[in-house]
Structure formats: C-alpha cells, structure tokens
Amino acid sequence: MAEALASVVRVEGLGMIAIRADLSRAGDAIAGAAGLAIPDVTRHTTDGSRTLGWMSPDELLLILPAQELPEALSALDQALTGEHALVVDVSDARAVFDVLGPHAGDVIAKLSPADLDALPSDGLRRSRAAQTAVALWRIEGGMRLIGFRSTADYLGLILRNAAIPGSRLAPR
C-alpha cells in the first residue's frame, strides 16, 4: 500500500495570546514584550520558538511554548499599560495540527480555498478547512494549522482523509 500523502500530527504544549491594539501606536511595545518584530499584513514573524501572526488590522496572535505563557501575558499587559488594548489567553480555545511531508500542500489544497502558491514562506492565511475555520502557515517540512478546540476531531479527520494513500493531486 502506498504511503499517506503526509503525516497529520496534533501539536500540544503551545500557548496562544490574542492581542488587540492599535498596531501603529502600540507596535513597538508589543514587539518588545513579545520578543518578535510586528509582522506585515498577512505575514508572521518567528524566531523558531515563538511566532507572532498578523490576524487583522488590529489583532495579532502570539504563539509560544506553553510554559512561557504566564510571563508573556504579564509582559504584554505591562507593556500596554495606559494603552487601549486587549491581551487574552486563548491557548485552550485552539487545536493545532502539523501536516508534514513533501505533499502536505496537496492535503491543504483539498480542504482550503487558499492559494498556497501565493503563500510566501512567512505568509499566514486565515481561511477554512472544509467546514471549519483555520489559520495556516508554512513550517519546516510542511504546514501548520490552527483551528478551534471543539472541532479538533473533525479537523483531524478531514486532514487524514485528505491524506489517504494514492490520492496525490499531480495528474496521473
């Protein structure tokens, strides 16, 4: 039997912080507290451990190892003192999947209308996978997706279904 198109792995142990603020005013403060530069529109910045993603004109998402979360939350709160801003822990609201392998893109292309060819290496797309919302970006060896905790089973299932052996998108 042929191999699956890609391996689908649930990723645990990540913390996530939603940050809403006027990025033009508070950008420097956020960058300082997060330890990452503010990403351009539809991009993300990363140091390999933390990732800071652009979610909307006034929203960022900081993804980091779970154990660094409390410290980062207070650092951000402190940095944004006096600023109109919202910093909340959303770690438990999310489910993270990595789709790994040379044909990870095929798996995504079956589920998401996002054009992966137009997704730069630091691009982050808010899109959907079949019927559930996801954000996705490239990682070493494949793609990372975040969806909602409540639909994690569904997301895992459709990713595995899209990766079944013998179903590559390349013309046969």
Add this chain to the structure above:
Amino acid sequence: MTHTPPFRLAKGGRLIDRAFQIPFRFDGRHLRGVQGDTLASALLANGQMLMGRSFKYHRPRGPIASGAEEPNALFGLGQGGRFEPNQRATTTLLTHGMVLRSQNCWPSLDADIGAVNNWLSPMLPAGFYYKTFIHPRPFWKHLFEPIIRRSAGLGRAPTDPDPDRYEQAYAHVDLVVVGGGIAGLRAARDAAEDGQKVLVLEQEAVWGGRTPVDHKDGPAAIARLLDDLRARQNVTLRRNTMATGLYDHGYLLAREALADHDPNAGIPRQRLWRIRARRIITATGALERPLAFACNDVPGVMLASAVRDFLVNHAIAPGQRIVVVTNNDDAYRTALTAAAEGLEVTVIDARDQADGDLPQAARARNIPVLTGTGIAKVKGSRHVEGVVLCAQDGDGKPTGGIDCDVVAMSGGWSPVVHLYSHCGGRLIWDDARAMFRPDPDRPPLGADGQGNVTAVGAANGDLRCAGDLERAEAATMPVWCMPKDAPYRLRAKMWLDYQNDVKVTDVQLAAREGYASVEHTKRYTTLGMATDQGKISNINGLAVLSTALDQPIPQTGTTTFRPPYTPLTLATIAADARGDAFQPLRKTAMHEWHERHGASWEPVGHWRRPYSYPRAGEDRHSAINREILAVRKSVGTLDASTLGKIIVKGPDAGRFLDMMYTNMMSSLPVGKCRYGLMCGENGFLMDDGVVARLSDDTWLCHTTTGGADRIHGHMEDWLQCEWWDWQVYTANLTEQYAQIAVAGPKARELLDRLPGSIDVSQDALPFMQWAEGDIAGIPARIYRISFSGELSYEIAVPAGRGLELWDRLHEAGRDLGITPYGTEAMHVMRAEKGFIMIGDETDGTIIPQDLGLGWAISKKKSDYIGKRAQSRSFMKDRTRWQLVGIESLDDRVIPDGAYAVDEGTNANGQRKTQGRVTSSYHSPTLDRPIAMGLVRHGPERMGQILEFPMPSGEVLKARICDPVFYDKEGSRLNG
C-alpha cells in the same frame, strides 16, 4: 437483413489492446470486450446494437454518438451501493466484471411491453398530458399524476449508500484551457510560452479530440504538442476531467475521474476541482448534428463522426454496408474511412453539388455519390435494413432504395458553447456556417469588467482548426427537414430529441398552438430537457421552430445553457462531507465523559449537548425526572461550556454595553453579575445572558449557546460599521473555558470539599457575584448565578482542565448522590421557575415587554438597540400577547405550540385565537403539568380558563396563572 457479429475488425483500433480481454455482464449475459473499449464499443463488438428503449414510446434504440452527447445508450451500472443509473455507454470505459443493466424496459430490452406506446404515438402528441389529464381537477393530483410519475423517469435511483470515496480540491491558475484537442493544446502552448500558469482539462482519457481520427497526420501533431507541454513546468495536463460549469469570477468546476475504472483501488473515485482562473479558454470542440428524416432513430442510424470514431478508435464496424447521408464535406471522411476498411459505402448528399477535396477523393475511391438526394425513410424497426431515397427538394416521392445496415448521418456541426454561455457569454447565429457560435464582442465578463473567456477552434465555429492538416471544404447547406417538403406522415417519424422522444411534428404543433418562445416550446414539448440536455437536438429543434414560425433563427434564439455540462453525481458534490465528516461536530472538553456515561444527545448548533443521561432500564423521560429531583434535593452538574463567553474591554466598553443590552451594564459594580437582554434594531428580543464585570474596563458577556458567534458578530458589526471611533475590543472566548454549573442545595457543601482559594460561603460569594482563584488546583472563576432556581455556582476553568474538574466534583460528591443533568432537565427546571428561554418564549417576533421583562429595560438610558422600535404603536399595543403560566385542568400536558381559541372566526373562516403555549412539561418537582404561554391581556386574566382544541377534536382546558410555579420567594437560591 441479417448481421454477423462480431463487428470487430480483424485489425486496427487506435485505443484498444486486444491482448487484454475484459469479461462483463449485460442483462445477465456474459460478454467480453478488450482493454480500451467503451461500453458502447464493447457491446457493438458483441453484435449488440440495441442498447435502450426511448423514454416515451419505448422505441428500440442504439447508440447515435460516440461521446458525451449520446442520448440513447444509457445503462444502469454496477450493483448495490455502486449502482448508478443513466451512465453513458459511449464515455464509460469498460472494466473487468462490470455489470450493465438496460433501462426503461420491462420485462426485457428485447420484449418491452411499454413499446405499446409506440403504436399509440399518434395519440400522444406534445402537451398530451396537459390536455388530457386536466379534468376533472382532483383526478390530476390523486390519480393521473401518481400513475404518470410511476411510469416516467429514466433509470432507477440507487438505494444503498455509495461505498466509494470522493474528494474536492482547489486550484488557482492564470489560465485554464478546457479541451485537449488541437485547438486547446495550441492555445495552452501559446500561453505557456508567455510564462502563464496553465491548466489543461480534457474530459476523455486520451488527448487530441477529433484530430487523431480525422487527419492522417493528426496523432503525430498531437503527440508533438503534448511533448512540448509536458516539458513545461508551468503547465498541468489533466485528463479524465470534465469541466461541468463556469461561474462568475472565473470559478470553474470540473470533475476528475480517478478510479471510475477501478472502484477497489482504495483511492477517491472522483474529485471535484474548484478552480479559480484569471482567464478561461474554451476549446470544447463541436458536436455533429443529426439530420431529420423519417425513422432516423432506428438502431444503426448514427452520426457520421461516431461511425468513423468506432472504426478508427475501436476497430468496430457497426455494419458492412454503410449509407452516409450529409449536407457537408466532413462526412465524406466517414465514407473514406469505411471504404478503407473494405466496407461498402454510398454517399447521399443533400446538396446539388459536391465537388470539394473530400467528395472528389471519395469518387476517386469509386464510392457512389448521389447529390441533391435525401432519405425519405429508413427501413427496419429493430435495425436498419435499408433506406428509401428521394429528392431533397421535394415531398419524399421515392426515387430508389439502398439496402444497408448503417446510416451515417451528418447535418453539420454545432460548436460546444455551454461553458461560454454558463456565465453570460452571448452567441451569434452564423448564417454562412449554419451554427450558433460565441460572440467575441459579448464574452462573459470578469471582475474587472473585461471578457475573461475566449472560445477557440471548433468551439469558436472554426471547424477547420487543425490548420495545415486540413483540406479545403465546401460550405454546409442547412437541412432542417429531409426532404424539404416532407408530408406529415414522414415528419411524424423524424426524431429531434431522441431521449425524450420529441419529433418534428411536436415542435410544429407547439408553434401552431402559439408557443412562440423557444423556452416555452422547450418546456411544452420537453425538447432538450432529458439527461443529455439536448446536446444534439437543440439546434435542429429551434430551426424547425423558426421555420414553423416563419422567422429567422436568430429571432428564435436558443434556450439557456446551464451547468453541469454532463451529469455530476451527488456523491462527487458532497465529496468527503459524509459520515463523521458530514459536518463539524463541536465537542466540549467533557464530551467523551458524557458519551461514556450514556448521554442521549441533543444537537444545539454544531454542538452535541447531553439531553439527559438515561441509565440502564431508563427511558429519556424517567432519566430527566431523576436528574431534576437530584438537583432539587441534593446536587447536580451541567456542562454549560457551550454558552457564549465574550470579553468586552476598553474605555468605551460600558457605554457600548449600555447600547447592546436593554438594561444598564455600565453601572454594574466590579465583582457583580447582572442578567441582560439583547434586542435587534427592530426591538425584538434576540439573546439573553448574565454579564459579569471583571474590572474597571472589562466585562464578560454570556450568551446563549446558539448566540455565541452571532452575538459576537453583532457586536463587531456595530463597532466596526457604526461606532468605529469607540474604544472597545471584543474577543470570543467561548472555547477557552469549560464551564460547569453545580446546582442544588448541597452545591456549597460539595465545593467546600474541594481544596481551593475561593470562599464560596453566602457572605463571601452571595447571589449574582463572582470570585476568582483556584479550585482543586485549577485556576477558576466562579459565578453565583442560577438558571434552576437552586443554590448554584457556575465554574469556568481553562477548557483543557474542564474534564479534570468535572471528575473531581463527581468524586467528591459521590456520597451526596451527585448527578449529571442534561439540557432537558435544565429546561424543565427553568420553566418551573418561570424563566424564559430564547427560542421557546421568543421566536423573533417577541419583545421583552411581552415577557414581563419590563424590569430589565432601563428607563434611564437615552438609547439602546431596539428602543426606538419598542416605542412604535404596534409594540405599545396593549393587546399584544403576554407571558403567563398555564395550568392544565387535568393531568395532561398541553402540547407545546398549542393555540388557545377565541370566540368567532376571522375573514378566512378560521377560528380566532387568543394565545399559544410556548413551553410545556410535566414537572417532576410538583408532579403535575406546567406550561408557559403568551395570551392576550394574559396577566390581567389570572384564573380564567383557556381552551386548546387538539387535532383529534378533543379540547384541553387550562387556567391562566402566574408563570413562577416553584419557590416564588426565591428562598432556595441561597441553599
């Protein structure tokens, strides 16, 4: 005339490999084909020309065409869950062990009883059903329609679930070329040379379209183009992929057949491509038109191109003596091909002259060519036995006859304009070429207002698009009726739409009866309405209509082309969305616990919530009663995680929430909770929930389960579109927290047993306050709120630790008889307390004032969403139905939704009503029925009796009462 199967020639066959024999079954008979055969070629190879029965008259039919346009040769394929009706024999590849079933015949294809309709055909003209079965009126619905429906329909629907897998995929390209013939491949090459990202789709398994069959050097030319394209990184060639429909913004749907030939391969059988293309080139070719002569539907009458295809591609000679009848030069290719295979050929040409390259070549091969001639009639019933000849320019007087077994007809070619037309491209009638072709000046438009679809090659009317491979051809002469002045008895046997049995006389009758519009004629006669969507019949039909109406063809116009180009199965559209993947199922952190404990589920939005937890031997009802009594007597837990939790923060958050809610939220002290109502702009109640003030500038708003996303969207809508300058941020934290309601007189005792930093005593945490800290080592926020009327704490913890807390609570409360309760117990308990439920007491037409919730409407605020609407006269109307309790006079529960009748009848003669039941239950706490409802002047009519007539005729009686049935003083709230 007899036939000597097999029809397979001794050698040749471009697409077949004789080394691989493929066994299959046809109506129970065991037959063999070879690799590369279509069902049609395999059946023909076995001498089986009869492939179906027509829809209305059950006439014997054989294949007309060799491709997607085939109207006759349709089969039921496969067995069980893999059974598929109406599969085209001409496009379906034969696979090992395939099971074919003929359709629309009984008891068998050879002896079909429905064929009696054929003898009755003079009595079954167009509109027959409309005219005949209209009186007496009730007979239509109860007698005629059911019988007609049972006898109508082509093929049977499958009854078992489809065991195969299907999927969808998205593609984004600069250019998609639809059609892998010579024109499409050349267009793809040109675009690829410009560096564009190009996708080429070909509906068949082989590339090249007609070119390899029609031109000696065709196969080599196609091979060269393919070599060139395959070497390019920016080109994707996808065969077995049928473009089904083109939509706005360059959105093209296409179906790729991956494992149609091998259902056990374990891979998806078909894939639905959803393609976004900046530009689309339709290189979809052209379809040959039949000629309308008498008995042009007898098996053995085929399109000239199909005869040629079967000969070249599958080495099938559908007959030994072939009459080619044509109005153009192209059909001479069939004559030449057949002659080269040693078959006997005669050409009947309706034109007075035929002196082009191809006719000359035919004559040079000693093929007889009779010009100015037509076919008066085909002889034979189950197979062609010969033709009667006549002058084309005449009334059909016989001038001779030819014995033959195949008639290869060509009435000219129609460009395949379907995709071009799907999203607004217009057509023009090209008189010189006798065809509708795409109007290059009125193409479908893209988002920028510029044309985004271009037709090329035969699809654009250029029938000689193979360039230097082509030979000179003389013009096609339009022939819509053969002979020109055929009398009625001939016209009544000239088929236009083979699948739906529409004849020339039917269309002429429609015209006489006043159907001037082609769209109306289509529906009246059913021309073009079969599963083939009239691919070969539409142009002939509208030409006949134009002649009958004595107007030029462009004035008649065409019917609308609609997707899909060929039928698409529902399984392909649904793709992976079936079984567990049908819909995302939202699960709380405790979902699996509920499942393990036998939860009976209730769908709430995409969530599944436990409705109740029946134990062994219990039904839902007794489980609910047990759960309620446990909460009333001791303690129970409810998974309340699905309730919406929206954080609202900022300097203007208080002001914003004062607008969102009918009551005052800005004045809520930090640490406290307040029940709030939310209305839409029209004043109607849309959501409710408890709001907690977390800090000076932060509130947490609870919404209903179904309201979480909607209310968050509603808030953002107002913030982004109306009050963009207010400093407020919101975040939907519904999924961040697991929330557990711990309710019952023993709730405090239970929480006290768990270690933690939160003091839950009455003094430290009174009703409608919240506290933060940890419980059982888990960070938590505890709200003293109650929807059951009991002492109640709602505990919110990070979702990832929800199950841990739930387990700890159940462990600690075992000796208290701690009981998980579901949504129905919650519903009953809130009704016992007279609390309203969004969706029960409200239905989008209810304002808070109807529900006795005036206390939750601030009189001090200058405005809130819905305030203006609520001051309108209709909303102030004192006769609006108001919330009351309803007490059944006996022990019966009044059905939810039952109406209370009033004296008299309305203008429609219906009984007047004065109220309705909105919630109704048997209360286990009180051991009697309780109900709430909306009643005119209700609160002023305490003690009055209402009557609720039931469908059975029985009348239930009930007394109007206070809606609070249990613990009116609220003493139980504090335990």
